[in-house]
Amino acid sequence: MDFARTSILAVLSTACLTPALGQRELSGSAQARLSLDRLNVVGSVLMIAAHPDDENTALLAYLARGRKVRTGYLSLTRGEGGQNLIGAEQGDELGIIRTQELLAARRIDGAEQFFTRAIDFGFTKTPQECFEKWGHDKILSDVVWVVRRFRPDVIILRFGGIPRDGHGQHQASAILGREAFSAAADPKRFPEQLKWVEAWQTKRLMWNPASFTKEQREEVEKMPNRITVDPGDYDPVLGHSYAEIAGMSRSMHRSQGMGAAERKGSVKDFLVTQSGPVATHDIFDGIDLSWNRIPGGAAVGSVVAEAAKTFDPENPYRTVPLLLKAEKLMATLHEPLVTHKQHELSEAIVLFSGLWLDAASDKFAVTPGGSLKFDATALNRNHMAVQVKSVEIEGVSPTTTKDKFGGVLPFNEPKVYAFTTTIAEHQALTQPYWLSSPKQGDTYTIPNQLDVGLPENPPLFQAHFHLRIESDDVEVVRPVAYRYIERAQGELTRPVVVEPPVALQWSQSAIMFPNGSPKSVELQVRANIAKASGEVQIQTPAGWRISSQSGDFDLMAAGEQGEILFQVTPPANDAQGALTASVRAGDQTVATSMETINYPHIPPQVLFPPATAKLVRADVRLLAKTIGYVMGAGDEVPQALQQLGAEVVLLGADDLAGGNLSRFDAIVTGVRAYNVRADLRANEGRLLDYVKNGGTLVVQYNVADGRNPFGGETNLLANIGPFPITIGSERVTVEDSPVQFLNPASPLLHQPNEITARDFEGWIQERGLYFASKWDEHYQPLFETHDPTEKPQTGSTLYTRYGKGAYVFTAFSWFRELPAGVPGAFRIFANLLSAGKIQ
Numbered sequence: 001m002d003f004a005r006t007s008i009l010a011v012l013s014t015a016c017l018t019p020a021l022g023q024r025e026l027s028g029s030a031q032a033r034l035s036l037d038r039l040n041v042v043g044s045v046l047m048i049a050a051h052p053d054d055e056n057t058a059l060l061a062y063l064a065r066g067r068k069v070r071t072g073y074l075s076l077t078r079g080e081g082g083q084n085l086i087g088a089e090q091g092d093e094l095g096i097i098r099t100q101e102l103l104a105a106r107r108i109d110g111a112e113q114f115f116t117r118a119i120d121f122g123f124t125k126t127p128q129e130c131f132e133k134w135g136h137d138k139i140l141s142d143v144v145w146v147v148r149r150f151r152p153d154v155i156i157l158r159f160g161g162i163p164r165d166g167h168g169q170h171q172a173s174a175i176l177g178r179e180a181f182s183a184a185a186d187p188k189r190f191p192e193q194l195k196w197v198e199a200w201q202t203k204r205l206m207w208n209p210a211s212f213t214k215e216q217r218e219e220v221e222k223m224p225n226r227i228t229v230d231p232g233d234y235d236p237v238l239g240h241s242y243a244e245i246a247g248m249s250r251s252m253h254r255s256q257g258m259g260a261a262e263r264k265g266s267v268k269d270f271l272v273t274q275s276g277p278v279a280t281h282d283i284f285d286g287i288d289l290s291w292n293r294i295p296g297g298a299a300v301g302s303v304v305a306e307a308a309k310t311f312d313p314e315n316p317y318r319t320v321p322l323l324l325k326a327e328k329l330m331a332t333l334h335e336p337l338v339t340h341k342q343h344e345l346s347e348a349i350v351l352f353s354g355l356w357l358d359a360a361s362d363k364f365a366v367t368p369g370g371s372l373k374f375d376a377t378a379l380n381r382n383h384m385a386v387q388v389k390s391v392e393i394e395g396v397s398p399t400t401t402k403d404k405f406g407g408v409l410p411f412n413e414p415k416v417y418a419f420t421t422t423i424a425e426h427q428a429l430t431q432p433y434w435l436s437s438p439k440q441g442d443t444y445t446i447p448n449q450l451d452v453g454l455p456e457n458p459p460l461f462q463a464h465f466h467l468r469i470e471s472d473d474v475e476v477v478r479p480v481a482y483r484y485i486e487r488a489q490g491e492l493t494r495p496v497v498v499e500p501p502v503a504l505q506w507s508q509s510a511i512m513f514p515n516g517s518p519k520s521v522e523l524q525v526r527a528n529i530a531k532a533s534g535e536v537q538i539q540t541p542a543g544w545r546i547s548s549q550s551g552d553f554d555l556m557a558a559g560e561q562g563e564i565l566f567q568v569t570p571p572a573n574d575a576q577g578a579l580t581a582s583v584r585a586g587d588q589t590v591a592t593s594m595e596t597i598n599y600p601h602i603p604p605q606v607l608f609p610p611a612t613a614k615l616v617r618a619d620v621r622l623l624a625k626t627i628g629y630v631m632g633a634g635d636e637v638p639q640a641l642q643q644l645g646a647e648v649v650l651l652g653a654d655d656l657a658g659g660n661l662s663r664f665d666a667i668v669t670g671v672r673a674y675n676v677r678a679d680l681r682a683n684e685g686r687l688l689d690y691v692k693n694g695g696t697l698v699v700q701y702n703v704a705d706g707r708n709p710f711g712g713e714t715n716l717l718a719n720i721g722p723f724p725i726t727i728g729s730e731r732v733t734v735e736d737s738p739v740q741f742l743n744p745a746s747p748l749l750h751q752p753n754e755i756t757a758r759d760f761e762g763w764i765q766e767r768g769l770y771f772a773s774k775w776d777e778h779y780q781p782l783f784e785t786h787d788p789t790e791k792p793q794t795g796s797t798l799y800t801r802y803g804k805g806a807y808v809f810t811a812f813s814w815f816r817e818l819p820a821g822v823p824g825a826f827r828i829f830a831n832l833l834s835a836g837k838i839q
């Protein structure tokens with residue numbers, strides 16, 4: 001229990017340390033005033049919804065920064081199933097990016113972040129599909145666990161559990177939140193959790209219904225048991241209103257293009273009591289938020305109030321004696337709510353003393369058996385008597401130091417204690433904890449119950465500073481992080497990870513064999529240590545042949561990368577299987593690749609997927625040999641097309657404006673290309689001329705709704721074809737929805753590949769999104785498909801001849817299906833690319 005608590009606290013303090021793009025944690029007098037006010041408020045609120053971006057950031061900022069209560073956001077999922085607007089990452093990688101974006105947002109609005117084991121499997125229209133895929137009780141138990149651990153006074157649901165919510169996962173979040181309100185209080189529900197936590201009765205359950213539109217607002221204003229809060233209130237200490245802070249926080253959701261305005265002035269929000277005593281004026285009506293609620297706590301309250309009253313912003317250290325007094329009083333209280341307050345108080349003592357405490361490693365990655373150095377630094381920037389009695393490093397391996405502790409810290413001169421450690425040979429790699437075991441359907445497998453709910457891995461190492469300040473003992477924890485300078489961005493930190501000595505990566509995650517010919521397949525070997533050499537072992541599925549079952553590598557420097565080429569011969573007929581690589585390192589077998597996710601708004605993230613590629617043998621014929629590709633928001637379609645033997649050229653602004661387009665058999669626009677590329681929109685005329693002269697243009701999906709995150713207006717997309725097309729918001733989310741052929745005689749269904757219903761088997765996540773809702777009669781719709789219980793959709797793929805060439809609009813999810821190696825998707829897409837060459 002104790003270890004678990006320190007881990008959670010340490011994760012929180014990691015968050016405080018990481019600079020978020022110029023949005024550093026508050027400091028100085030504003031932070032001092034805020035922490036004094038917070039110390040005197042013993043209350044908490046937990047908001048529950050389904051995804052990164054569902055949270056009401058203004059309300060979170062109002063609660064955490066304005067009302068000074070402990071505030072949490074529980075998102076059922078990490079948003080793995082959405083579209084990525086800033087790169088090609090999908091699934092696990094996108095979940096990692098969104099997790100870090102939420103943490104970056106929380107550093108700004110002051111709330112904490114939690115998750116369940118549920119995976120966002122993509123858009124669904126019903127909560128039932130969620131419960132079938134996730135297991136109702138499994139996710140309910142996670143919500144109950146977070147509630148029992150966080151102990152909120154009030155739970156705020158972001159959704160109503162009704163079709164008004166839209167997404168089925170939104171509805172599920174409200175249904176589960178409501179059930180958890182009672183289940184968390186019932187010791188007969190999920191009794192296995194009571195080994196670590198106690199049952200907890202939240203006092204009030206409220207719903208914060210969306211009121212963005214006029215209609216929604218009118219509906220909400222009629223709801224009974226409703227109160228109003230105004231996050232538009234200005235905070236003179238912070239210099240912003242909470243709604244303005246919300247704009248900054250929300251703008252961290254970059255992978256969703258959620259850059260938001262910093263709204264000024266009054267902004268009303270509504271909260272409706274759903275369970276517990278009805279609130280008539282305030283969220284906390286009838287709830288004591290003072291220290292009086294804790295037996296024996298009143299004395300702490302009056303000391304903290306005295307500290308707040310006598311606080312001198314010019315001389316904050318004068319408040320320290322009162323804080324030390326409060327610390328002694330708190331230590332006599334035995335209440336789970338106090339634990340969190342003790343952590344806040346230790347941080348306040350450090351802040352008011354002007355101390356700076358830090359733990360930094362000499363590198364950000366270490367291999368099993370390797371060694372690591374840390375510096376624990378204490379800097380006394382005030383004239384107080386502070387001693388470092390000891391520093392203990394807690395972590396995955398024992399540490400040693402030769403430095404002596406004790407003695408009063410000199411004024412404004414850093415005192416550094418140097419530690420070393422050797423990582424065990426069998427130390428596991430630092431995989432995000434929710435990815436370290438195989439998934440169970442649409443949920444993560446988390447073997448250690450104490451990890452459930454955590455936003456990210458606890459740090460590998462953390463430093464416990466045992467201080468004596470004047471005559472009192474104070475303990476403060478800091479994560480050991482790597483501190484570095486990025487020339488373009490300044491000083492940054494990143495977590496320390498354990499990485500394999502070598503990482504193995506196939507050049508493609510799915511390798512397509514469009515005919516029976518052998519193919520060269522490349523394995524990249526990356527050394528994380530100097531002088532890495534050895535022999536890679538390869539395993540192929542039955543029926544596939546490989547030029548060699550092994551390959552040697554010999555790399556001199558850490559960071560060096562080499563390639564080993566293998567000739568793979570597929571079976572004659574359709575087949576699929578896994579190609580795996582492994583290498584012996586000491587007495588361990590390494591069979592992982594290594595991926596670093598690097599964006600300026602989040603700390604770099606590392607993960608270690610298995611060194612496996614999917615092998616796919618399927619007959620695919622393609623008439624387009626040279627393809628121009630206009631990359632949009634980011635996708636991996638070009639690499640997939642290369643696998644069919646085509647030459648793929650990425651087209652830049654110059655190519656679009658003045659290049660020779662006629663050399664391409666087909667030109668393809670990437671996902672959301674019209675949304676993100678003004679050069680594409682500007683040169684639409686040249687592309688249409690290219691079609692007129694005999695080319696083939698294939699346009700993948702774009703977004704046309706009013707919330708176009710790139711500020712594009714809806715009519716920007718009026719000219720994406722030779723004849724008018726209106727982009728709608730229709731999507732088909734069930735990946736095996738039946739598909740009808742509307743024009744069975746269309747050459748696109750027969751040449752060069754004969755398309756049958758089988759080609760729509762084995763698709764992943766969805767059929768497609770942002771279908772056309774209206775189109776000119778020149779277009780021929782090719783397919784009809786729809787979700788169960790929905791009306792037929794015919795706007796997924798439109799085809800027309802134009803001049804001597806062909807134009808195809810297609811909103812099927814090629815960006816998911818092709819990189820995943822879905823054979824039918826390759827065959828259909830090859831026909832679309834070949835459209836201009838067939839009649």
Ligand SMILES: [Zn+2]
Pocket residue numbers: 050051053054167170
């Ligand atoms: Zn959502």
